Amino acid sequence: MTTERSLRRGEIVLGLGVLALGLFVAIQTWSMPETVASSAVGPKLFPGLVATGLIVVGLSLLREALAGHIAHEGGLELDWPAVALVAGALVLQILLLEAVGWIPAGTLLFMLVARAFGSRRHVLNAAFGLALTALTFAVFDYGLDLNLPTGSLFERVLGSGEATE
Structure with missing residues (x-):
């Protein structure tokens, strides 16, 4: 009781x-x-x-x-390795976001979370992650005019024109 x-x-x-x-x-x-x-x-x-x-x-x-409903009367068992992988993926995305940008960091996050949920289709996960992050980048950057990070490494390689403004 x-x-x-x-x-x-x-x-x-x-x-x-x-x-x-x-x-x-x-x-x-x-x-x-x-x-x-x-x-x-x-x-x-x-x-x-x-x-x-x-x-x-x-x-x-x-x-x-x-x-008075109890969601899990028998107890809830967590898959701690999966929880750790998702938490690590979030930390990794935060650490990589400024350096590599939204699209690569988000794609990697998607791939690692999919792996934590048990998916073993790495190429398909990468494709879906890339499509999803590219779509969100386009919506925010071009549709809403809210800039997501492109990544300092890519800005150096591509020679971003923002420094001349």
Whole structure:
């Protein structure tokens, strides 16, 4: 009995924390100054979507916790090598991002996370990772005019024209 009760209490705390974070992001988003832009996508869109998602997840966690449902009654076993690989991949991506840029770092992140989830199709993972990161780069860089890092190594090799501006 005490395990179920403490588990539900922890889930309630988690739900309240996620809900509070969502409300904080929503309030900060609403308090951003209005911009005069001709673009349909403004600076409030993505933070607003994140806030909405956090609020929905927080409310869902609270509903489950208050209803008394226990997600994993038999216990939850983590695959620690996979967790370590995903964590290491995130750290590696952060370390490589400025040097090699968004596309290579993101592709490597995709490949390592896919490997952590058990995929052994390395070439296919690389192709999907490259396509996904190239698409996100294009959307952010050209569609939203938000620059993702191209990488200092590539800027030196390609001779970026930003230094002359």
